[in-house]
Amino acid sequence: MPRLFLFVGADQGDWTVTSQRTLAGEGLAPVSAVTMLGTEAAPGSGTWALRGITSNERYVERAEKTQLLAVQEGLSRPQARCAALIPIRKTAAWWALTQDERRAVFEAQSHHTEIGLRYLPAIARRLHHCRDLGEAEPFDFLTWFEFAPEHTSAFDDLLAALRASPEWAYVDREVEVRLSR
Incomplete structure (x- = not known):
């Protein structure tokens, strides 16, 4: 499986945009479709292209990872005809915290993993890190x-629970792109 992914917003693509909204900070130019490519391929005629890589889980402990792996399902399931791309940027204050301080906000205060577990296996997700790319x-x-x-x-309930958590005080840019195929 590739580690580098490119999300291209354009007039045509694999997933049709059903809604696109900016929740914090600067938005993205409106598009009609999004294609996810598992490669460094050139974006072609896209309006925008976002890059991210898959990486190790940084804020989960072994027991939490074991729980997640036991119930989560993969992407590309035939019944999963809805998707969402949610790009997020966190504040400088978040990145000034040490790893253990971020973990405390992420899990001890916000219960991020616990919230996510409530919605598995119905909702599959994959996180792509952009910060590591520069x-x-x-x-x-x-x-x-x-x-x-x-x-x-x-899915709406999942997003509402996460956005109501203390972790979201550190989000300064967020866009939600809802999709269907």
């Missing part, structure tokens, strides 16, 4: 979610 990247993370249409309200 300071020119406009976001720190690109989160890709896939789910069946009947799980849309559960």
